[in-house]
Amino acid sequence: MGELVKPKDFFLGRIDAPMRFEVEVKLGDHIYKYIIAFEFPEGFKELRVFEEGFAVDGKPFYTREGAQVSLARAGGEKEAQFRIDWHLVALPIVQEQSSKDPLSIFKQWLAQMLILRPIPSLILGESKEETLQPNIQVNDFAAWFSGLLAHAPAAYNDIYAHLKQVMPDLSDIKNPVIGTDSRSLRVTFSNDQGGNVTPPFEDLSDGEKCFMICAVVIAANKAYGPVLCFWDEPDNYLALSEVGHFVLALRKAFQSGGQFIATSHNPEAIPRFSEESTLVLDRKSHLEPTLVRPVSDLQTSGDLVSALIRGDLEL
Amino acid sequence: MSVNHYLPHVFVLPEDDANSRLADGFHDEVEWTRYRQMQVLRVAGGRERVLELFKAQHVKGMDRFTKRFVVLLTDFDGDEDWLEHARAAIPEHLTDRVFILGSRTNPEALKIALGLGFCEPIGSALAKDCRDDSYTSWAHDLLRHNAVELDRLRDHVRPILFQS
Numbered sequence: 001m002g003e004l005v006k007p008k009d010f011f012l013g014r015i016d017a018p019m020r021f022e023v024e025v026k027l028g029d030h031i032y033k034y035i036i037a038f039e040f041p042e043g044f045k046e047l048r049v050f051e052e053g054f055a056v057d058g059k060p061f062y063t064r065e066g067a068q069v070s071l072a073r074a075g076g077e078k079e080a081q082f083r084i085d086w087h088l089v090a091l092p093i094v095q096e097q098s099s100k101d102p103l104s105i106f107k108q109w110l111a112q113m114l115i116l117r118p119i120p121s122l123i124l125g126e127s128k129e130e131t132l133q134p135n136i137q138v139n140d141f142a143a144w145f146s147g148l149l150a151h152a153p154a155a156y157n158d159i160y161a162h163l164k165q166v167m168p169d170l171s172d173i174k175n176p177v178i179g180t181d182s183r184s185l186r187v188t189f190s191n192d193q194g195g196n197v198t199p200p201f202e203d204l205s206d207g208e209k210c211f212m213i214c215a216v217v218i219a220a221n222k223a224y225g226p227v228l229c230f231w232d233e234p235d236n237y238l239a240l241s242e243v244g245h246f247v248l249a250l251r252k253a254f255q256s257g258g259q260f261i262a263t264s265h266n267p268e269a270i271p272r273f274s275e276e277s278t279l280v281l282d283r284k285s286h287l288e289p290t291l292v293r294p295v296s297d298l299q300t301s302g303d304l305v306s307a308l309i310r311g312d313l314e315l
Numbered sequence: 316m317s318v319n320h321y322l323p324h325v326f327v328l329p330e331d332d333a334n335s336r337l338a339d340g341f342h343d344e345v346e347w348t349r350y351r352q353m354q355v356l357r358v359a360g361g362r363e364r365v366l367e368l369f370k371a372q373h374v375k376g377m378d379r380f381t382k383r384f385v386v387l388l389t390d391f392d393g394d395e396d397w398l399e400h401a402r403a404a405i406p407e408h409l410t411d412r413v414f415i416l417g418s419r420t421n422p423e424a425l426k427i428a429l430g431l432g433f434c435e436p437i438g439s440a441l442a443k444d445c446r447d448d449s450y451t452s453w454a455h456d457l458l459r460h461n462a463v464e465l466d467r468l469r470d471h472v473r474p475i476l477f478q479s
Contacts, residue, residue: 165351168319245351248342252350255343271335271358274435296433303332303358 001087002046005038011289015040018050025109027226030057032106036089048086054094056102064090112224114217117232120209125185125201126178132224138213142185142201145216146175152223162215162249166242167208171196187212206237214246218253226258235266243268267305282315291315323382323475324352328369330362330389333422333434338388340438344446345476352475362389362397362417366404369413377409384472386414390421391460398460414468419457428457445469446477 010019018037025032032054039050052064062071069090071080084090096104115136122139130147134140148155156173163170171190178184187204190196204212214234221227234250235243247262247269254260264270270278278295293315300307307313327342329335338355345353359365365387377383391397401415418425422434429452431437440452445468452458453465 161348165348241354244354248339248350252343252347267357271332272339272355274339274433275332275336276433276435300332302360303335305357306360 001038001048001089004089005047007040007047010040012287019047020051023110025106025228027105027109030102032056032102032109033058034091034106036091046087049089052090054091054103054106061103062090062094069094109226109228112227114220114227114229114231116213116217116229116234118210118213118236120206120237123202123209127175127183127185128181132220141209141213141216142175142183144220145185145212146183148216148220148223149175152219155219155223158219158222159215162218163211166211166215166245207239207242210234210237210246214249218249221253221258228259228261229254230261232263233265234262235264235269240268244272247272267309270308271303271305280313280315282313284314319351320380321382322352323384324354324380325384325386325472325475326373327353327355327386327388328365328373329355329358330365330417331358331360334358334388334390334417336434337422337438337441338386340435340440341442341445342438343435344439344442346478349476362392362401365389366401370404374406374409377412384412384414384475386416386468386472389415389417391417391419393420398464411467412471414464414472416461416464416468419460425455425457428455445473448473 005019007015018039020035020037022033022035033056034054035052036049037051038047040047048066049064050066052069054061060072062069064070067083067086069082069084071082071094073079084093091107094103096107098104111133114134116134116138117136118138122137123141124139125142127140127142127146129143130150131140131143132147132151134144138144160170160173163173167189169189169191170187172186172188174186174188175183176186185201186198187201188196188198217227217229217231221229229250231250234246238246243266250260250262251272262269262273275296276294279292280295280298281290281292283290295304298313298315300313327338329338335355335358342350342353342355359368369385369387373385377385387401389397389401394400398415402410405413422437425437426432426434429437429440431440437452441458443449444451444453448469453461
């Protein structure tokens with residue numbers, strides 16, 4: 001529990017009301033809903049679960065109040081009940097019957113969620129393991145690349161095709177074994193005169209590393225999606241002329257499945273999202289909560305970017 | 316790296332946010348392998364401003380990059396003389412590569428008339444017409460005045476953004 005939320009996460013220390021999270025997602029033909037609420041009773045050192053529940057198409061799969069978990073049963077079977085430590089989340093504990101179990105499907109979707117805030121200078125080309133779940137800074141990019149290609153070798157084609165459009169002089173991407181248990185990413189560029197260069201991966205520019213991440217996100221969504229990708233300021237590190245194309249590539253890639261969510265302050269990125277899917281977040285002071293409204297509900301004088309620059313979009 | 320200026324490419328200069336979103340919707344439908352050959356530029360902030368910006372910023376660029384096409388996306392605001400007025404602002408040697416398109420009134424009216432709610436789906440529908448060589452959405456009363464420009468656009472721009 002302490003790894004997820006801390007007492008300081010209560011807004012302005014208001015511990016009198018539970019902190020509540022809800023996720024509702026449509027996967028295939030079914031709607032999965034998971035809720036969890038935490039409370040911080042007086043005298044406790046960390047938060048405990050106040051309420052938890054998982055439902056599919058409105059039918060409860062399990063519910064929980066405090067330490068008491070109730071598993072719903074099919075047909076006329078009596079529901080099963082058990083108690084768990086109130087500092088533990090039940091979701092990873094409740095066992096699924098098979099990989100087709102709704103709980104398994106939902107957990108897999110959660111595990112595949114990509115939350116990215118890359119720091120390119122920390123991204124090196126070497127990996128000692130494989131993963132399909134990169135960390136938030138993506139400094140394990142090489143392990144993600146290795147994991148994706150081990151999971152779906154054909155993903156190489158998608159990665160290469162995307163990067164070739166962005167960097168036409170790209171000629172090859174290799175990830176050979178070096179030493180006994182490592183791999184090292186190598187990207188080669190060439191020209192029509194037969195010249196080529198393979199810079200150390202860590203020496204690629206920050207923007208080029210973001211292109212690589214973008215290519216792997218697109219390939220991952222296709223290979224093991226649908227993926228929910230949340231990218232904090234994807235426009236960071238990019239040339240101005242690239243921002244629009246970068247956003248559009250991600251939008252196009254997620255049109256056929258998955259969901260892409262970005263935060264941005266960038267005047268080239270913001271207009272590239274449709275008005276129906278753009279939310280404005282604002283708070284009037286540090287003492288008030290952040291407000292959220294669809295941009296389509298806001299009246300602006302002139303264009304949106306100019307209004308943002310003027311600071312005229314008050315919620 | 317950006318749009319490859321030595322390959323055929325299309326810049327869209329929208330008058331305002333609504334027209335920009337129309338262009339974005341169109342861009343969404345461009346072939347996956349060709350989307351980088353189109354770029355939606357920042358909004359100009361008025362239809363006269365579109366013409367001013369074109370003259371000030373794009374004429375030299377088009378002279379330099381001869382495979383560049385520019386679409387000026389403006390409201391016609393019910394003005395039947397707008398097309399001729401706008402054409403007069405385009406240097407004669409560039410008229411083959413510049414297209415002036417827009418709603419007969421404005422995109423807000425188009426949204427209501429087509430019942431699509433937002434501008435992007437309208438842009439997507441217009442792109443699909445271009446891609447499929449059909450006239451379903453372009454035939455609407457608020458758009459059909461674009462017929463001549465549209466035919467030129469299909470001849471020149473369709474091969475750049477869509478596979479034949």
